[in-house]
Amino acid sequence: MQGILSGEEVTVARVEAESFELRGYGRKEGKGAKEEREGKLTLSLEEAAFLLEAGKIVIKREEEKESALTLEELFKHALGIFPNFGARYITYKDLKERGYAVHPGGVDFxxxxxxxxxxxxPARYFIRILSEREFLPVKDLEELLILAHNMRKEPIIAVVDDESDITYYKVxxxxxxAIETRDEKEWGRREERGEGNPFLLGDKVVLRNAAxxxxxxxxxxxxxxxxxxxxxxxxxxxxxxxxRGLLEMSFExxxxxATSIESDFLAKYAVYADLMEKGLIVKTGFKFGSHFRVYKAMNLKHSSDLIHVLPAEHVFSMSELARAVRxxxxxxKRMIFVYQSLTKNLNKAVARQHLGTVDQPIRYVDIxxxxL
Amino acid sequence: MQGILSGEEVTVARVEAESFELRGYGRKEGKGAKEEREGKLTLSLEEAAFLLEAGKIVIKREEEKESALTLEELFKHALGIFPNFGARYITYKDLKERGYAVHPGGVDFxxxxxxxxxxxxPARYFIRILSEREFLPVKDLEELLILAHNMRKEPIIAVVDDESDITYYKVxxxxxxAIETRDEKEWGRREERGEGNPFLLGDKVVLRNAAxxxxxxxxxxxxxxxxxxxxxxxxxxxxxxxxRGLLEMSFExxxxxATSIESDFLAKYAVYADLMEKGLIVKTGFKFGSHFRVYKAMNLKHSSDLIHVLPAEHVFSMSELARAVRxxxxxxKRMIFVYQSLTKNLNKAVARQHLGTVDQPIRYVDIxxxxL
Structure with a gap:
């Protein structure tokens, strides 16, 4: 079997493209292709390297003219095109060896x-490949979700660590x-509650009316x-x-x-209020290193989710992701990251929203x- | 019992200072004090608030002239002096209620x-108090350790969360x-090893000599x-x-x-090399969200420590600390944070060290x- 390397693909001639050993590899050029390509098989660099490593193919740069490429030479060529080819190839190999059908293309496979x-x-997932030392900005995470939604696929993040082990994260x-939300009526009128004067104690508010x-x-x-x-x-x-009018203080x-004590207070508050409106019970998630832990009304013993609020400009390190999810x-519990969608200035947008003018959606991402 | 509030202390007159209810509180003014203070008892604001809340003391600003302070008024006064008085008071109360002797002063108790x-x-520990929303720069952590060393105390970080629960961290x-370090001799001469030519595959180095x-x-x-x-x-x-001369490539x-792939490579390498020199086995800690996991030679089944390398300018959020330690x-495993001691420009110092000119100590902090 012989393939010709050119740019990011290796082409196998028509006469060999049907062979048994190439089943499951590459993309066949259909009748719509240019005449000289019709019936040929196009392999990605990962597929070509995998077949080369297995000794099933010989790869040359130009037909017949020079000697066959070694695997090292093919890697060098591929690294020139994909700087993360090492991680891509390790992931490709891992998936093939586990019996998955995988095809390079899209983001990234x-x-x-x-x-x-x-x-x-049709493919069910697409995989974004990163190494343990790489970073993922929140806006890339959002793009991944939008892409997934538009293509009706589920996104996976594959992280290749320094031992060449791969951890797969479903995003x-x-x-x-849906839970029935809180009923205002049961609270009674203010005079009946007689809540007294709450006072501030640093980052706490103290309420002294015992009942x-x-x-x-x-x-x-x-x-x-x-x-x-x-x-x-x-x-x-x-x-x-x-x-909600249950404590007598000026909201503004x-x-x-609160913002003078915690500069990103509004972002946290917007998420807290949104979760409360969903009928959930929301307490601090500090002991788990997150902003909130969330209980469903039917299970008050164990919280079900950890919620961590991120600024829109946040950049994940892979170790941060690994630590939180693990x-x-x-x-x-589920690990849920939250950010204000498509908004550069999070606090300003939240302020407008909760002071009643804008309705910027809050995105909850379960990782x-x-x-596999 | 009556106390007079002035600045950050409440003074109880000599005649009442010996009373049973004040045992374990405050600091008695000895003979070295100014005459008018001799024999009086000085309470910190936390102690005074604790006694006031228990109804054991009456506090006025100036003797007899005005009405007694409410707890809310005392809190307001205290917050003006210590913005984190809320967290301080909650911690003080928690420790008292658990039967500890605790005295405000130092950093912070x-x-x-x-x-x-x-x-x-003598006190055994000193406690630094933070709320879940606060930050701790690495240089403050180092100062805490230096202080502890000089005073022969052990430092504790107490974090008050949004539920007023306190998590105590020992630092x-x-x-x-000590483990016997690696023996160079067993490696044999280069010609015997015949290591072949290793080649680069992104963030991996591939070695093909099977033996x-x-x-x-x-x-x-x-x-x-x-x-x-x-x-x-x-x-x-x-x-x-x-x-170590076991792979034939130029170190520089x-x-x-490596630095072109991972900008803080040198900081990580310095720690890796230092741990290896201690005779430990060091692998990636990615699955645990840290840079390294460490095995001792006598236990290769379970790694004993997670090691995370921090830039000297790193600022911990308390939730980051909680997540890693939990x-x-x-x-x-132990959670060990590492940084280059007293060095602003970590990479430069490490470079000089490992290219052989400077010997800047690496600090390992177990949190x-x-x-309690």
């Missing part, structure tokens, strides 16, 4: 259901089960109740109660105060380890 | 062995058991051996082997190449959760 061959069925929009404090804590899981019957509310909890002034996995 | 009172025995210099590859892999745990008998080395592994040229704890 197409992956087909196990046992099928490219062309038989998807997080869905939350109201206890109702908020026991029935609605807000804050922490001290031995003295005081309720210590976090900044997001207090802001949410103020916004409180936001200003931790969440270890405690049987979990995938066993 | 002194903590005494349980059951003792301040003054009876110490990581010690590594040498197998010896490096099986006896010395370098790299990953492929089915074809090729050894895939990571950049740090290759650099270390080159430096290789460092330049993950390490979950897999029964673990502490149950």
């Amino acid at each position: 197409w992956l087909y259901p196990r046992g099928t061959k490219p062309g038989e069925k 998807k929009e997080a869905k939350f089960d 109201f404090a206890e109702a908020l804590y026991k029935n609605h899981f807000y804050g922490t109740l001290t031995n003295e019957g005081w309720l210590l509310l976090s900044l997001v909890e207090a802001a949410y109660l103020i916004k 002034q409180f936001i200003e105060y 931790l969440a996995h270890g405690v049987k 979990g380890r995938m066993k | 002194w903590l005494y062995p349980r059951g003792t009172k301040p003054g009876e025995k 110490k210099e990581a010690k590594f058991d 040498f590859a197998e010896a490096l892999y099986k006896n010395h745990f370098y790299g990953t051996l492929t089915n074809e008998g090729w050894l895939l080395l990571s950049l740090v592994e290759a650099a270390y082997l080159i430096k 040229q290789f460092i330049e190449y 993950l390490a704890h979950g897999v029964k 673990g959760r502490m149950k």
Whole structure:
């Protein structure tokens, strides 16, 4: 078998393209192709290297004129075109050896259901390949999701580590089960609640009316109740109660105060409020290294999700991703990253939204380890 | 009981200072004090608030002249002096309620062995208090360790989260058991090894001499051996082997190449080489979200430590710390952060060190959760 290397492809002549050993490799040039290419088989550089390593093909730069390329020479050529060819090839090989049909192309490979061959069925996933030392900006993550949505595929991130092991991460929009949302009426009128004057204690708001404090804590899981019957509310909890008219403070002034303590307060608040509106119970996720942990009303013993809020300009390191996802996995929770969609200035947009003028969507992205 | 508030202290008159209810609180003014203070008891604001909340003291700004302060008024006064008084007070209360003797002062509190009172025995720990939204630059961490060393105390970081729960972290210099280091002689002469020509494959170095590859892999745990008998080395592994004269490449040229792929390569390499010199086995820690995992020669089944290399200018968020330490704890490993001590420009210093001119110490800091 002989292939001719040119740029990012290796072409096998028509006469050999049908051979048994090439089944599952490459892309056949159909009748729409230029006449001289019709019936030929085009291999990607990963496919060509894989076949070369297995001794199933001989590759030359120009037909007959020079000696066959060594694998090292092919790698050098490929690295000139794809600087991450090392990671691409290791991933290609791993998937082939596990019995997957995989075809280089798209972002960065197409992956087909196990046992099928490219062309038989549409690809189900596409794979973005990174090495453990690489970075992924949030905007690239969003582009990946948009692309996946438009193409009706599921995106996978494959990370090749320094031991050439590959960890596969499945990326998807997080869905939350619909839950009946909170009923305002049960709270009663302000005079009945008699909430007293809450006061500020650094990054806490203290509520001293024992009956109201206890109702908020026991029935609605807000804050922490001290031995003295005081309720210590976090900044997001207090802001949410103020916004709903349940604590008597100026929302604008409180936001200003909270932002002076925590510069990205508004981004966190927008996500907190959005999750609360979905009927979830939201508490700090600090012990798990995330902003929030989330409970569903039917399971108050174990939180189901960790939620981490990212600025739109955030750039993931792969080790950060690995650490967060592994931790969440270890405690049987989903790891959900949140960002304000398509917005450069997150805080400003959130401010407009929650002070009531803009409606910029919040994106929840569930990243979990995938066993292939 | 009556105390007079002034600045950051509340003073109790001599006649009341001996009372049973004040045992374990405050600092008695000894004979060296100014005459008018002699025998008086000075309470910190945390102690005063704690006694006020328990109803054991009345606090005024000036003796007799005005009405007693409410707890809210005392908090407001204290927040004006310590913006993090909320976190300080919650921590103070938590420790008192757990039966610890604790005395505000130093950085930020002194903590005494349980059951003792301040003054009876020297403090064993000092506690730095932060809230979950705060940050800790690496240089502050180093100052904490230097202070601890000079004062012969152990430092604790207490993080108050949004639920007013406190997580205590013990910070110490990581010690590594002395292990016999590698013996150069067993490697044999270059001609005997016949290592062939290693070649670059992106962020891997490929070694194709099957016998040498197998010896490096099986006896010395370098790299990953492929089915074809090729050894895939990571950049740090290759650099270390080159430096030791076991791979025939120019060290300077290789460092330049590796740095073009990973800008902070030299910092990682310096730590890798240092750990290898200690006789440890060092592999990637990617799956745990860290740079390295470390095995001791006597236990090759389970790695004992996760090692993460930080630039000297790194600033920890508390959630980053919580995530890393929790993950390490979950897999029964130590979480060790590493940085180049007292050096602004890490890479330059490391370069000089490993090209053989400077000897800047590398600091290993073990941060673990502490149950109080």
